[in-house]
Amino acid sequence: MPREQRAHPYMPNSVPALKQRLMAELGIDSVDELFEQIPQEHRLGRALDLPPALSSEAELGRHMRDLLAKNRSCEENLNFLGGGCWQHHVPAICDEIVQRSEFLTPVWGTPSSDLGRNQAWFEFTSQLGELLDLDLVALPVYSWGCAAGHAIRMAARLTGRNKVLLPRFMDPERRAVIINYCEPPEMDSHIEIVDIDADAATGQLDLDDLDAKLGEDVATVYFENPSYLGQIESHVAEISAAARKHGAETIVGVDPISLGVLSPPGSYGADIVVGSLQPLGIHMYCGGGLGGFIASRDDPRYAYEYPTLLISIAETTHGEHSFGLALMHQCSYGSREEGKDWTGNSTYLWAIGSAVYMSIMGPQGFREVGELILQRAHYAAGLLQAIDGINIEQASGFFKEFVVNFDGTGKSVATINKALLQRGIFGGLDLTRSFPQLGNSALYCVTELHTQHDLHFLAETLQEICAG
């Protein structure tokens, strides 16, 4: 058979004789007849102009590997970037489970034929609920930013108010997502965003500024713990009490990997809690590992505002445990534009990866990883603080990230990071454009993956660069 008539490996019916038989079954001479509904003048009328097909897996694999070889990964280099996507240890069995064909490839089945998948989802929500100390956890959304956006809109509907207080120092990526969710001023349902200052000495929320900006028109106070700049917020009870006094909801964004050592948000007055799944056993994938969660107390008032899918334990006709979707009528599948915001494909495979992660970690794993991160991050801050020209304003009280100021070195973060890169180090996230008020600063992230040796290598290299 001529090569151009070979059946394509992905298409079992691309055998020419088979296609002929299918056409014979329909009594047609050409497949083109089947497209009779499409007017000729709508047709492209020419073949697509694409590069030649690489239908050989050997050839395609080579092409792809050549492209991927142009990337330099955080495995081959020493990485201190975080900010909204973090390099943590991913247990091997997390990768094994999310690559299982049964979980990797399906869309929807019936409650019985999806039993295993649904149970894994329920184990995700159940275990995350334990970490957060909350009873209601939804199936995930796209990202932390999207979760925060939905939560703010939930609070606006709950209170009938249209103002949100946000911390001044927030991930610009996340804030840009939230701005869209809050709608422009021309829209009737616009939510006004007002910033709360940070206390200059501690990096925590400025409670006086919060008090000044809270009022009967505020739907919600949103803050993060740890904050974007890494600080652990300790006035959590005061913040949520102040919000409650004014009839506002408290939304807290958390990093779930911190919750083996930090207080769970359910214990300190958070009404709605959001955050990222990515630290829970998902690789960074250049930002493709993100997923967002939304949780709250199991109070119908909150439950009725969720835009997400909600998986509930359920009983079969024979009294067995199974799982089903609760409150489907309030999501966009059930009610189109009358539903709460919208839902659709999300990051459900990562819910399974995170379920595996939480199962393997257990309470002791979360405690150990949290303690290790705290100790190594503070050790790193101490090493860097000792370098001439470097200043760390808040040298304690953080979890895994801290701000390093290079004003005294006379060098820009960009220059320093280029020099670090030449030595195999991805320096901290450059904050100079997003937060000029912090001077020439970078956000450094230290995790359980950084050994003492790595941290000394960073410090020695920075010393050399800053002195040079």
Next chain:
Amino acid sequence: MMTKPKLRRYHAPVWDEPLVMEMSVSGRRGCHFPEAEVDVRHAVGGARDLVPAAMRRRTEPNLPEMSEPDVLRHYLHLSQQTLGMMGISLFGTCTMKYNPRLTEGLTARPQIADLHPQQDPDTLQGALEIIYNFDQLLRELSGMDQFVFQPAGGADAAYTMACITRAFHAARGELAQRNQIITSIQAHPCNPATAAAAGFEIVTLMLEDGGFPSVDALRAAVSDRTAALMINNPDDMGLYNPDIRQWVDIVHEAGGLCFYDHANFNGVMSKIRARELGFDACMFMLHKTFGVAKGGGGPAVGAFGCTSELAVHLPGPIVEKDGDRYVLADDSPSSIGRVREYLGNVQQVVKAYAWTRAMGAEGIAEASDISVLLNNYMEKEILKIRGVTRSHPDIEGWRIEMTRYSLGQLYEDTGVTVLDVQNRMVDFGVDAFWLSHEPWIVPQPFTPEAGEMWSVEDCDYWIAVLKQISDEAYSDPAIVTSAPHNQPVHKLGPKSLDEPDRWAMTWRAYRRKRSSRK
């Protein structure tokens, strides 16, 4: 039928697998972390003292304590109790197709898996080159001028359109006035839902005799309040609206934008392009049409493409080529910012790029041909089955890559519902078909989509199973209404999950509610 399928003696694995929370044994460990180095401990002291007293966790999270092999085996058991693509799944509109394992392996490599999105672009050249080149391929498939991959699903791409529509009209000072988005009842619910979440009023056009809303209905709907039209074509009944160009002209004349939801692209790829039909923007789902695994509902990508006129509003960062380097451009001043953080689900873009290269122009054209050929072949056989009819029986002719059927006749004759049939099909290793979006416009609807992946044998088997169940419905309907019989558990009981004391979205909520009921 072209083949004579024999019904398989399928039975799903039954593990009676407990919840992981029920498997805990105090003291078991699934993973260890090292203790901080001696010098580290000496320098910073104990971890507890590094946390402000008010913020120290006082009670351990009540997570399971499990050993590593037991966690692995638990989730393997759960995976085995998930039918999906292990059997035959023709879930309409989702375009079930092969997900090449080559790219699963490639994207698991550190050169994708362990990249941080804010690395120096010099260290992301491979990823940026793939994104840039895939944009070029989609431009050829659509005629659009620029694509971005940040939207994390088809609905997120629809939301992107709604945000860009706001920016477009705001730039002209008309946003407060142009606050309506028009769609049809046959458009995916994400179109009206995202537009409403973006702050727009929704105008929904109903279907008329031809199977789609009339040109006159559209004319009556547009005005100086029209911001945009969001529409799919063909729809998921397999009907193509031949007036679509006129639709676009009418909306443009009224000052609105036109968004082509290409959810149903598989049947028409290589045949038509959004640009030639006049659209300003379109969306492709990489997890459907472009061979990326669905993951049970993401991570996904709604690739959003638009004309150069709208491109100034696209969410950043935009990948550009500067000489032989790939760079991330600053956001344009009129960019909508972000609909999701960073560049999107980059690993899925890598997979879609590889799928498109594996198929080539001829492969893509052939996949479209086969998906339409197979749908019409299936239709011919399915309509022979007792109790099954086709939507809009008055509209003759071939459908595109899907056909909407009804089991209304079967239900009237036997009392067996479409959900009963779905539950019975899984007994033969055939996972659920898709029904229809809400609201149902035909009774007891179902919508299979063959695509290009399933063999004739698979499709014949699917048809044979449906035939078997129709026979059962007419001879012994209890077999169908009490199904499934070959699955790990029976169907859900009648108790609603919408009752606050009944629903339990976590195990801790379930235990609390169960004990309060006793």
